[in-house]
Amino acid sequence: MEGNRKIIIVGGGAAGFFSAITAARKNPEARVSIFEKSSKLLTKVSISGGGRCNVTHDCQDPDKLIAFYPRGSKELLGPFHRFSPAQTIEWFRECGIALKTEADGRMFPVTDNSSTIVNCLLSEARSAGVEIETGMKVKKLIPIDTGQIRIRIEDKEDCIADAVLIATGGNASLSAFIWLEELGHHILTPVPSLFTFNIPSHPITALMGLSVSDVLVKIAGTKFSQQGPLLITHWGMSGPAVLKLSSVAARALAEKNYQFDILINWSGDSQLEELKEKIQILRKNNPSKVIIHSPLTGVPKRLWEYLVGKAGITNTVLWADLSAKKLQELSQILYSDQYHVSGKTTFKEEFVTCGGVSLKEVDFKTMQSKIVPNLYFAGEVLDIDALTGGFNFQAAWTTGFIAGESMAYDRS
Numbered sequence: 001m002e003g004n005r006k007i008i009i010v011g012g013g014a015a016g017f018f019s020a021i022t023a024a025r026k027n028p029e030a031r032v033s034i035f036e037k038s039s040k041l042l043t044k045v046s047i048s049g050g051g052r053c054n055v056t057h058d059c060q061d062p063d064k065l066i067a068f069y070p071r072g073s074k075e076l077l078g079p080f081h082r083f084s085p086a087q088t089i090e091w092f093r094e095c096g097i098a099l100k101t102e103a104d105g106r107m108f109p110v111t112d113n114s115s116t117i118v119n120c121l122l123s124e125a126r127s128a129g130v131e132i133e134t135g136m137k138v139k140k141l142i143p144i145d146t147g148q149i150r151i152r153i154e155d156k157e158d159c160i161a162d163a164v165l166i167a168t169g170g171n172a173s174l175s176a177f178i179w180l181e182e183l184g185h186h187i188l189t190p191v192p193s194l195f196t197f198n199i200p201s202h203p204i205t206a207l208m209g210l211s212v213s214d215v216l217v218k219i220a221g222t223k224f225s226q227q228g229p230l231l232i233t234h235w236g237m238s239g240p241a242v243l244k245l246s247s248v249a250a251r252a253l254a255e256k257n258y259q260f261d262i263l264i265n266w267s268g269d270s271q272l273e274e275l276k277e278k279i280q281i282l283r284k285n286n287p288s289k290v291i292i293h294s295p296l297t298g299v300p301k302r303l304w305e306y307l308v309g310k311a312g313i314t315n316t317v318l319w320a321d322l323s324a325k326k327l328q329e330l331s332q333i334l335y336s337d338q339y340h341v342s343g344k345t346t347f348k349e350e351f352v353t354c355g356g357v358s359l360k361e362v363d364f365k366t367m368q369s370k371i372v373p374n375l376y377f378a379g380e381v382l383d384i385d386a387l388t389g390g391f392n393f394q395a396a397w398t399t400g401f402i403a404g405e406s407m408a409y410d411r412s
Contacts, residue, residue, distance in 0.1 A: 005030040007407050008151060008161040010138050012036030014045050015379025015396035015403075016167035017121045022404025024128035030408060032129070035136035035153070042118045044169065048393070049106075053114035055092065056085045056397070057390040058101045068391045070193070070248050071354050072384030075364045076395060083401045085394055095120050104240075106389050140179055143372050163374045163407040165367075167400065170353035170380035180357060180381075184371045190355030193250035193385045194243055197262065198343035199236035207302055208234040214268040214298065217241045220261035220338065224249040227269060232303075235345055237262070244387045246344070250354045258344045264337045266299055266307065272335045279331055287320035294319065296334070307333050352392060354385045366411070367403035376403040 007023050009016045012034050024032040034041075048054055059065045062080035066073035089099055089107070097120050099107045109116040125132060140152040141164060149164045166180065170190060177187040199205065211231045218225040224245060231239035246253065253260060267275055278296060286294050292315055295304030309315075311330040313322070322330075361370050362377050369375040378399035386392045 005163070005408075005410065006159075006161045007032045007163045007165070008149075008159070009034045009165045009167055010151075011165075011167035011169060011379070011381070012038075012041040012132065012134070013167060013169050013379065013396070014042065014121075014393055015169075015381075015400040016165070017042065017125055018397050018400030019165050019167060019376075019378050019404035019407070020130045021121070021124050021128050022401050023408045024125075024130050026405055026408035028129065031131070033131040033133060034125070035138060035151075036132070036134045037137040039134050041132065041134065042121060045118050045121070045393075046114050048114060049108060051114050052108045052112045053117045054106050054108060054388075054390040054393065055099055055117060056088045056107045056394045058085060058105045058107055060084060060086050065391075065394075068387045068389065069395070070250065070385065070387070072359060072382070072386075072395065075359045075362075076384070076398065079364055079398045079402055080394075083398045085390075087401075088394060088397050091397075092117075092120065095124055104389065138179070141183060141372075141375070143183070143375075147373055149372070149374060161374075162410065163376065165376040165378060165403050165407060166357075166381050167378045167396075167403075168381050170356060170385070172353055174355075177356065183369075183375070185361055185369070186358040188355040188358060188383045190353040191250055191254040192344065192346050192352070193247045193354040194352040194388065195246045195344040195346045196233065196238035197236045197242055197246070197339075197341040198258075198345060199339050200342055202236070202339065204232060204306060204339070205234055205236065207232045207306060210300055210302055211239060212266060212298075212300060212303060215241055216265040216269050217245050218263045218265075219245065219249055219252070220263050222249065222252060224252065230264070236341065237339070238345075240388060247352070247354075247385065247387050250385075253344075258341065260341050262339050262341055264339070266303070266334050266337060267296065268298070270335070272331060275334050276327065276331045279327055279334075283319040283322055283327070287318065289319055290315070291317050291319055291322060299334070307337070310337075352385050353380070354383060356381050356383045359383050364402075366406035367399055368406060376407055378403045 009020045020034050098110045100110045137154040142150040148160050151159050215230045216227045226241045226245040228241035229239045230241045292305045292308045367376045379396040
């Protein structure tokens, strides 16, 4: 009977809570429980966006939205038509939470405090009758003849559920997925997909804190590139362009053991000949000015001084005295400045991984496993990850919502 239906959600994060709330609202007679192995709930929600919680992104068109997912774009198109950022915004609005949109499209609670979202999810779960249990480390899932699933929990008695959702999030260790492999699911090896580039002891790190609004960063010898803002740090390069590139090229960079070269076009997508022409105009209009004191438009003064020096142009050279050879060198550096990356820096608790449960083994109309009946998946435990900007949370809300609706009733 549906009134006795038992639904277990393994994982007390964004996807887990959203699916639990959805299932409990859809079928108030069902018994819905969240099992979280640690003592903390909604940890990533709490720390994301610098403690402000980047809830979603103001990209309303599913066809455009999927472009922000290096892995999972094809599979998420249908789900995003069912539950898009527009539905996320409305869901939180109905809970009394207003979201605001920043210039880059990221959306945050107007309070600028992640506790607003955490408290909302906790409150809605309790109001819907969801039981929340911490210290529940699931060790094994055992499908049984009735179609139900037995759940083996460390230092606790087994329990049996009519439907089980796995929403344990991403994990850097393949060993964390062994219990899912035992069920017959194929696990893609997890690797970091959101990290900054380390350039140890390089002179450019003396410019730490300096940001450039529009650059093009390429991984040398590959097709991977991204354009956008870049931040120079004391350990290397960061900022949206680098983080997006790390996500798109995650597996390729892991295979290189994070030893690779990058090429930076400091003027965005300008071509080499365009840059030469701009520098020629600069020289023509400022013949009596010292080169290091009259930077190219869009290039910060401190960076310009560094790049001019890198081209071997001394501090006293005037534009009128710039040789054709040095003009060529300066143009080439602005167009394709090369750095060797040695290592990466991830965001600790905020890290994102690619890898996890193979998407081929999940029905994205229901989020149910194609291998084990009544087993469902949502969030980063799947081989889905996104660029920065609220997209990973949106995937969690969307897959959690669909799984929650699907689990609410027996569909066999």
